[in-house]
Amino acid sequence: MSGAPCLDERPTGMAHSVLAEIGRLLEGLVETGATGAVDLRSLPLTEADRAQLTELLGPGEVTAELDVGGRSTVRETAFAGVWWIIHRGAGDKVASEEIAVCPGPSILVSHQADIAAAARRMRQTLDEANPGQAEAPDG
Numbered sequence: 620m621s622g623a624p625c626l627d628e629r630p631t632g633m634a635h636s637v638l639a640e641i642g643r644l645l646e647g648l649v650e651t652g653a654t655g656a657v658d659l660r661s662l663p664l665t666e667a668d669r670a671q672l673t674e675l676l677g678p679g680e681v682t683a684e685l686d687v688g689g690r691s692t693v694r695e696t697a698f699a700g701v702w703w704i705i706h707r708g709a710g711d712k713v714a715s716e717e718i719a720v721c722p723g724p725s726i727l728v729s730h731q732a733d734i735a736a737a738a739r740r741m742r743q744t745l746d747e748a749n750p751g752q753a754e755a756p757d758g
Contacts, residue, residue, distance in 0.1 A: 628667055630668050637668075641720060644656075654722075658717050679697055691726065701719075701720055702720075
């Protein structure tokens, strides 16, 4: 008796449903500036669905790897404003996975306090690199 193929090997049509939702979110971003996301971990996607969605969205021009409280990957798709974001936790297991529809994912945006700290460090670095520059006489 031959066994049926594993359900994870067959697409269920979920990839097209997710793509339609992403399309609605993308139209909303264009029309009103509203951002949104699709939580892929909450959906019954098979591995075949996931592969099909990956193919339908295609690769974009930007990929970022972060290591903040676990490894995260932010990948732009072939559709500007559509980002595939995967966060990994302990043991490098996927903790969350979403398609974000926005100009740029918030995980890549520097926080104001971090920017202020960077400006202070930059000033200190410049002062240390050029000790006499801050006190240069007027010409």
